[in-house]
Amino acid sequence: MAISKELEKQKPKTRRDSLTLIQAINDGLRVMLAEDANTLLLGEDVGKNGGVFRATDGLQEEFGSNRVIDTPLSEAGFVGAAVGMGLNGLRPIVEIQFLGFIYPAYEQIATHVTRTRTRTMGHYNLPMVIRAPYGAGVRSPEIHSDSVEALFTHLPGIKVVCPSNAYDAKGLLIAAIEDPDPVLFLEPMRLYRGERVDVPDEKYSLELGKGNLLEEGSDVTVLAWGAMMPVVTTAVEQMKEKDISCDVIDLRTLYPLDKDIISESVQKTGRVVIVHEAHETGGVGGEIISIINDTSFLYLKAPIERVTGFDVPIPLFSLENDYLPTDERVKAAIQKVIDF
Structure with a gap:
């Protein structure tokens, strides 16, 4: 599969071994957690277990349980908690185990996450990322394979991003975490452990909103x-x-x-x-x-x-x-x- 033209142009001083998409996401999360003590992860099984797909594997051990937080089984609860975190100077990154599990949190997203900047007339912004694996092709049970990105593109106030390869995944994830406003970051689980591509060791970002x-x-x-x-x-x-x-x-x-x-x-x-x-x-x-x-x-x-x-x-x-x-x-x- 062809990959981003940015990869052909960029010649970083150092490269790690080629990465799968899931490894690149883990790498991007590690880079941002190391850079900013206000950045944290929360979600079901993201800590001790490293996430259902191991996207957060090793991060709690490296950064501690106050930065990589295992939550109860309550999408509405921990997305709502992330809103409060973002409004008080933190940069929460929320993992929804599967996009089909996001429905209980839709009320929080539609009424709070997407409206903070407007509701406060620009006095507050909400720097948070919601990560979610999506899509069919891996033989998941019912509700695990939904592809409902259109539900969120109809909500002004949140960007919706979807990478297709490891290089783009790391660059877009870093850009999403640094964005001052909310981002829904969709991860195609069918590609998680597919093609490997070279991914720079260092931090880099790809502009959101650009094909x-x-x-x-x-x-x-x-x-x-x-x-x-x-x-x-x-x-x-x-x-x-x-x-x-x-x-x-x-x-x-x-x-x-x-x-x-x-x-x-x-x-x-x-x-x-x-x-x-x-x-x-x-x-x-x-x-x-x-x-x-x-x-x-x-x-x-x-x-x-x-x-x-x-x-x-x-x-x-x-x-x-x-x-x-x-x-x-x-x-x-x-x-x-x-x-x-």
Whole structure:
């Protein structure tokens, strides 16, 4: 899979061994905990157990139980506690074990986390990060595999970020922790222990709200994020056999969306395929289409195609692969906009 162009440009003095996405997240958390004593972690099993996916492995031993805090099983409770921490000079990083477990905390997020700056007329900000593994593909039980990022892109006041590789994960996580306002940081658990890439030892950050052009082409713009990036890159590589080349864009931030990178690519290619594993109805793909209609409608050579999950609850085990977008579905969508 292609990785961020920033990685090709940056030549740090030191590198560690290549990391998986989950290792890069652990590394980013360690960097920020070491830098600022006001930064802390809290969530279910993040301390002694190192998190359900071991994202926080070793951090409580290194930084102590006052900085890496095991909480009760109460998402509403510890997200609410993090609000108070953030308002009093701390930088809390909250782990939700799975995105599907975030629903009890939605009230706290919608009524407090996202509204602090507005409610106080700019006198207070809330520097907190909510981390959450999301998505299907790892054979999890019910509610563990939800991909409901669109619920949060409809809440002004919180940024929504989703990396697709280890290099981006560390850089975006550091930027999220340093952001003065709340960030929901979505981690595609399907990619946690996938491809390894070189990740600098030192601290670095990637700008939130900016997409990344992974590959340049002239025929079709393909937009995706998170766990769909390997699916897209596989499909695009196979379409080269038909002499079809694509702009491949990893959006990385879902709110705010990078309107410039979307419109510039669409105005070049005139054809668009949007890929996301969330349900089609109400998905972020619909908002991307609105941006294209606003900025680039007259450049379109074909109707926009979406390849998404279906409008059903995420199915269990044996049907999970039938729910998820595949490279074959992406290739069919690319061919459809070419043939129109």
